[in-house]
Ligand SMILES: NC(=O)C1=CN([C@@H]2O[C@H](COP(=O)(O)OP(=O)(O)OC[C@H]3O[C@@H](n4cnc5c(N)ncnc54)[C@H](O)[C@@H]3O)[C@@H](O)[C@H]2O)C=CC1
């Protein structure tokens with residue numbers, strides 16, 4: 001008898017009904033030797049059984065998020081042309097300039113699509129220009145929209161703009177997936193981007209666009225050009241700013257309580273002044289202004305450092321985005337060593353967005369420790385291989401006093417008989433909620449106040465137990481609930497700014513709206529309900 005002639009019931013072996021597929025998936029996943037193999041396995045599972053994939057993801061966030069997202073998604077991107085299995089996501093190449101609309105129309109469910117993550121692959125995490133290999137970052141972020149906010153998978157659109165790459169090893173790699181050319185000049189790229197955004201709005205009328213991992217100049221430029229025209233936000237600038245502000249509220253409270261000083265006495269030093277560093281610095285202005293300081297007073301409490309040292313206004317050829325925080329109160333010799341900058345600034349907080357692995361050396365960390373009862377040290381560069389300092393070292397060198405959050409995850413640890421739990425200062429805590437709120441409110445734009453209110457909602461979402469454990473971010477397993485609270489704050493801010501096209505929520509109480517948002521979250525159906533009845 002051929003297999004095809006067997007009845008469906010007969011083809012399904014009996015064990016399917018008395019074991020839990022989720023356990024089988026986890027056992028298979030855990031048998032893989034490397035992160036990359038785990039990524040490939042999960043990618044295959046998503047194709048075979050998306051429902052089961054999301055069930056396993058939702059039930060095992062702490063184990064699986066670091067595979068689909070930072071750090072392992074960094075390996076997946078770096079190797080994407082080699083591990084590629086099947087088309088997933090949408091490539092829009094520079095060669096389609098002039099007919100981008102037709103390319104977008106090949107995507108199914110155009111009317112139903114709600115959220116696109118769009119990268120041009122030019123600065124993937126801290127890994128540089130990965131060209132067309134950047135697609136997994138869009139896919140990973142959208143997996144977090146599904147897992148973290150309950151956005152329906154079929155309404156998500158991962159996009160990689162394949163504009164070429166300036167990374168020679170990809171241009172020479174016979175397996176490289178992308179177009180084999182160097183990146184366009186600014187004029188050609190601008191033309192492409194304008195056509196792309198116009199076409200996106202036409203083809204996907206309900207869609208919110210999240211710009212992801214564009215190189216710094218383009219990240220700032222396209223945010224400014226498009227933010228008042230389209231439904232768009234930049235995750236690296238606004239999402240990161242919002243998430244770090246949130247953790248900083250909680251960290252400053254802990255550090256001020258330990259030192260017995262006012263919270264506004266914070267002096268913040270940024271190591272790294274790219275889209276993320278400056279995006280966060282700008283957002284941290286509100287840490288001070290929300291407590292009554294002026295913007296000038298807030299700015300005076302922030303210092304920025306790039307690869308040339310402390311950024312001062314008298315430096316020749318300073319890039320536009322660095323000018324705002326350039327110091328005018330220092331005219332000594334250039335301070336190029338981090339230790340010298342710290343000695344000059346005497347910061348309470350040191351934030352790393354530099355992509356420089358181990359830049360926060362033992363000397364640097366001990367220096368911070370000698371200046372502060374509880375130093376705030378946030379090494380935020382991704383993936384882990386580019387993190388400014390490992391958690392264990394930060395704990396050891398501060399004798400446990402550090403208030404720590406990193407961009408990529410670290411595990412809790414024991415040190416001299418005490419338990420320590422790190423924070424993860426990653427925009428993954430905030431963009432799902434910003435996106436969900438914007439989608440539900442049908443916000444025409446993502447305003448500054450929506451981003452700020454998202455941050456305040458996240459910082460206020462700590463439970464009593466999390467506060468007692470001195471965490472600065474809530475536990476990841478609660479992300480769906482947290483995203484609802486963030487979405488509520490985002491919707492209210494959209495209403496205040498009058499950018500909400502959906503006015504229906506205006507008459508709902510916070511409680512009713514929160515319940516509505518929760519009820520709207522997509523849930524994977526259980527596997528057994530999918531199997532044919534016998
Ligand atoms: N935790 C989070 O949620 C996020 C983290 N990031 C991470 O932030 C990092 C930076 O991203 P972008 O700002 O977009 O990149 P970027 O390349 O524009 O910025 C890097 C900055 O670091 C500075 N830098 C480089 N080498 C240095 C050195 N030796 N000493 C001092 N400064 C140095 C550069 O001058 C530049 O200002 C990446 O690793 C990225 O993964 C980005 C977004 C979100």
Ligand SMILES: CC(=O)C(=O)O
Nearest residue numbers: 125213236382426427
């Ligand atoms: C987290 C993130 O968006 C980044 O590292 O670029």
Ligand SMILES: [Mg+2]
Nearest residue numbers: 212213235236
């Ligand atoms: Mg990013």
